[in-house]
Amino acid sequence: MSLDIWVVGNGAREQAIKSACEKSALSDKVHLIEDLTPYLDCNYNVDIEKLPEIPDLVIFGPEQPICDGMVDKFENAGIKCIGINQAFSRLESSKLFAKSFIVNNGIKCAKLLPIESNEFPQVLKFDGLCKGKGVKVVYNNEEKNAFARKFTGMRYFIEEYLEGDEISVMSYLYDGRLINFRPARDFKRLSADKNSPNTGGMGAYTPVTLSSEQQVKLDIYLKRLESALLNAEAEFRGFIYSGLIWAKNDWYVLEYNVRLGDPECQAILTNLKNDFLDILINGTEPEYKDGVGACLTIAAEGYPDTPIKGDEIILPEDSRVVVYNAGVIEKDGKLYSNGGRVLSICTNSENPFPILKNYAEKIQMKHKYYRKDIDI
Ligand code: AMP
Numbered sequence: 055m056s057l058d059i060w061v062v063g064n065g066a067r068e069q070a071i072k073s074a075c076e077k078s079a080l081s082d083k084v085h086l087i088e089d090l091t092p093y094l095d096c097n098y099n100v101d102i103e104k105l106p107e108i109p110d111l112v113i114f115g116p117e118q119p120i121c122d123g124m125v126d127k128f129e130n131a132g133i134k135c136i137g138i139n140q141a142f143s144r145l146e147s148s149k150l151f152a153k154s155f156i157v158n159n160g161i162k163c164a165k166l167l168p169i170e171s172n173e174f175p176q177v178l179k180f181d182g183l184c185k186g187k188g189v190k191v192v193y194n195n196e197e198k199n200a201f202a203r204k205f206t207g208m209r210y211f212i213e214e215y216l217e218g219d220e221i222s223v224m225s226y227l228y229d230g231r232l233i234n235f236r237p238a239r240d241f242k243r244l245s246a247d248k249n250s251p252n253t254g255g256m257g258a259y260t261p262v263t264l265s266s267e268q269q270v271k272l273d274i275y276l277k278r279l280e281s282a283l284l285n286a287e288a289e290f291r292g293f294i295y296s297g298l299i300w301a302k303n304d305w306y307v308l309e310y311n312v313r314l315g316d317p318e319c320q321a322i323l324t325n326l327k328n329d330f331l332d333i334l335i336n337g338t339e340p341e342y343k344d345g346v347g348a349c350l351t352i353a354a355e356g357y358p359d360t361p362i363k364g365d366e367i368i369l370p371e372d373s374r375v376v377v378y379n380a381g382v383i384e385k386d387g388k389l390y391s392n393g394g395r396v397l398s399i400c401t402n403s404e405n406p407f408p409i410l411k412n413y414a415e416k417i418q419m420k421h422k423y424y425r426k427d428i429d430i
């Protein structure tokens with residue numbers, strides 16, 4: 055097979071997916087497509103005439119085009135896609151839809167509290183795509199009201215606060231079964247301070263060591279998720295991300311995303327031994343290298359609210375480290391920072407974070423910021 059593949063999106067996750075597809079024996083050309091609008095007609099349907107060539111497969115990276123129904127539109131135009139359809143994308147775009155899917159299928163999640171509850175800490179969750187900013191753990195009414203005011207006009211709910219270790223599990227729905235990747239751990243907070251802002255992720259690694267009870271219960275959860283999707287007649291090939299917390303001796307779902315996590319995807323693909331496209335197209339099971347796949351996010355100072363942009367970036371040489379660009383632009387052969395999350399640096403090793411932190415230290419970029427505390 056020599057497939058012409060489009061990867062939709064423009065972050066480090068999509069760069070990593072593109073690179074994994076390029077390594078595959080099944081691909082011929084792999085294009086990164088940042089913006090689909092040039093290929094749509096005035097009704098936002100795919101206009102085949104506008105495509106420079108017809109891809110054999112379109113792999114969707116971020117949630118926005120998936121939640122906008124682009125998978126359905128490309129499929130309707132006869133083009134095969136990897137991505138969840140619009141009906142099921144509500145698992146990410148509506149936390150209330152996700153809550154009822156979870157509860158109706160006997161899956162565990164944090165219990166809902168009345169809006170006026172004074173049981174603190176508690177968690178406020180806004181219903182909609184908020185890029186990780188619509189959730190906050192609050193400790194008193196003042197914090198609760200201040201956060202609620204930020205999202206005036208949006209629906210929200212309150213749930214009990216659960217305490218425990220979190221993991222991210224990426225699954226791929228392939229023709230009636232779930233193919234599950236090994237759990238990853240994502241460092242979501244901006245710093246080691248548990249009250250620091252939530253970010254998309256400052257680093258990740260996989261696999262995560264689980265106790266035998268945790269592994270048994272994870273397998274039970276994943277079977278339940280598979281049955282829930284099949285009972286609901288999910289018919290797509292796409293990724294589903296379970297954000298799980300170990301609390302009260304079981305896995306509780308904190309969130310679903312309808313895509314691979316960023317930076318979890320980079321850690322998983324760094325650790326993956328077999329052909330990623332073969333998994334996607336032929337449904338083979340993932341196999342892994344020895345050691346740990348890890349990724350460290352190089353952000354810009356001021357991230358997540360007001361990142362400083364425009365710094366020249368000079369990267370050191372280190373054959374052990376792979377660098378994926380996120381918020382980077384190239385001008386006259388030089389690289390400049392152009393976003394909050396600037397680079398994803400990845401390696402696979404028995405002890406990956408010292409290698410990544412050493413590399414991060416040597417990157418020249420005036421306003422770089424990364425977490426020095428994270429480790430496996
Ligand atoms: P979410 O986008 O729902 O995953 O929430 C983002 C982060 O907020 C999670 O990774 C948790 O660290 C935290 N969080 C969300 N819901 C809860 C909860 N019920 N209890 C404790 N922490 C939570």
Ligand code: GLY
Nearest residue numbers: 254255315316317
């Ligand atoms: N790393 C968290 C996410 O992708 O949502």
